[in-house]
Amino acid sequence: xxxxxxxxxxxxxxxxxxxxxxxxxxxxxxxxxxxxxxxxxxxxxxxxxxxxxxxxxxxxxxxxxxxxxxxxxxxxxxxxxxxxxxxxxxxxxxxxxxxxxxxxxxxxxxxxxxxxxxxxxxxxxxxxxxxxxxxxxxxxxxxxxxxxxxxxxxxxxxxxxxxxxxxxxxxxxxxxxxxxxxxxxxxxxxxxxxxxxxxxxxxxxxxxxxxxxxxxxxxxxxxxxxxxxxxxxxxxxxxxxxxxxxxxxxxxxxxxxxxxxxxxxxxxxxxxxxxxxxxxxxxxxxxxxxxxxxxxxxxxxxxxxxxxxxxxxxxxxxxxxxxxxxxxxxxxxxxxxxxxxxxxxxxxxxxxxxxx
Ligand SMILES: [Zn+2]
Numbered sequence: 273x274x275x276x277x278x279x280x281x282x283x284x285x286x287x288x289x290x291x292x293x294x295x296x297x298x299x300x301x302x303x304x305x306x307x308x309x310x311x312x313x314x315x316x317x318x319x320x321x322x323x324x325x326x327x328x329x330x331x332x333x334x335x336x337x338x339x340x341x342x343x344x345x346x347x348x349x350x351x352x353x354x355x356x357x358x359x360x361x362x363x364x365x366x367x368x369x370x371x372x373x374x375x376x377x378x379x380x381x382x383x384x385x386x387x388x389x390x391x392x393x394x395x396x397x398x399x400x401x402x403x404x405x406x407x408x409x410x411x412x413x414x415x416x417x418x419x420x421x422x423x424x425x426x427x428x429x430x431x432x433x434x435x436x437x438x439x440x441x442x443x444x445x446x447x448x449x450x451x452x453x454x455x456x457x458x459x460x461x462x463x464x465x466x467x468x469x470x471x472x473x474x475x476x477x478x479x480x481x482x483x484x485x486x487x488x489x490x491x492x493x494x495x496x497x498x499x500x501x502x503x504x505x506x507x508x509x510x511x512x513x514x515x516x517x518x519x520x521x522x523x524x525x526x527x528x529x530x531x532x533x534x535x536x537x538x539x540x541x542x543x544x545x546x547x548x549x550x551x552x553x554x555x556x557x558x559x560x561x562x563x564x565x566x567x568x569x570x571x572x573x574x575x576x577x578x579x580x581x582x583x584x585x586x587x588x589x590x591x592x593x594x595x596x597x598x599x600x601x602x603x604x605x606x607x608x609x610x611x612x613x614x615x616x617x618x619x620x621x622x623x624x625x626x627x628x
Pocket of ligand 1: 283286287288311312
């Protein structure tokens with residue numbers, strides 16, 4: 273972390289200011305080691321390999337296993353942001369942002385990537401926007417990869433913390449996005465509400481979650497296997513199993529879905545083939561990314577599928593104007609801002625009209 277990031281940070285316990293203390297070592301304008309100490313409650317938070325760690329001792333075993341599984345995934349698949357991974361990350365982030373917000377709307381704003389994993393979207397946000405400061409926060413050790421991937425961008429700070437207990441000053445963030453993260457928390461709605469507290473007066477929050485709608489086959493047949501078996505297996509075994517499953521499905525996609533989409537048109541294929549839009553998205557992105565998505569479905573100890581009604585409630589109960597879209601036939605994408613904000617988001621939530 274850089275010294276300039278300190279002015280945005282606060283104690284996650286009591287929200288007081290933090291001091292930089294301990295044996296501080298610096299490299300390339302980053303503080304690589306030392307500690308942050310709360311001025312009020314004196315609690316210490318160590319800085320390890322350039323990353324401040326705010327949540328080192330969670331007691332919840334399920335959350336701990338969840339955290340470690342995701343760290344393994346990010347470290348295996350995207351620990352290094354090479355040109356191919358960068359391109360995939362940009363393509364994916366575009367697909368979340370473009371229907372709801374332009375990169376240039378983040379000019380001179382403070383931005384938070386809540387649940388940044390190995391930092392691929394944080395990196396893209398740093399490259400595509402003129403944001404003032406960008407924070408990437410994750411609970412897992414993948415923050416160490418995220419730091420390596422983003423350390424050359426002066427705007428980016430990577431932080432290890434629980435997103436339900438963030439170490440920021442209240443109302444200090446202008447734009448928060450949390451993509452594919454909240455449905456893996458023990459209480460997704462609480463996670464969303466915890467983020468909203470940090471939005472500035474004119475702030476906006478964007479989130480993407482698994483939908484209950486469009487996933488009934490998956491929820492009935494595949495999700496119980498995750499819950500009972502695969503989330504408990506070692507990572508290497510899931511890596512192998514997910515490869516076998518992905519490979520078989522990949523053959524089905526190209527041998528059956530691809531020709532039927534050409535013969536029948538995509539519109540008709542969407543109606544008769546389950547997951548057609550979803551598979552179409554991965555045909556463009558390639559096998560490696562499909563494999564990562566399959567393992568991403570197998571390893572979480574916690575996965576919720578959120579209905580449109582529940583997702584809408586996250587925004588309305590936090591008093592946010594919102595716009596919600598149904599994405600790829602199986603998930604919800606939404607943006608909200610605080611009511612009374614002069615740049616209000618038009619509040620339209622309609623499954624049929626707003627298909628992405
Ligand atoms: Zn404190």
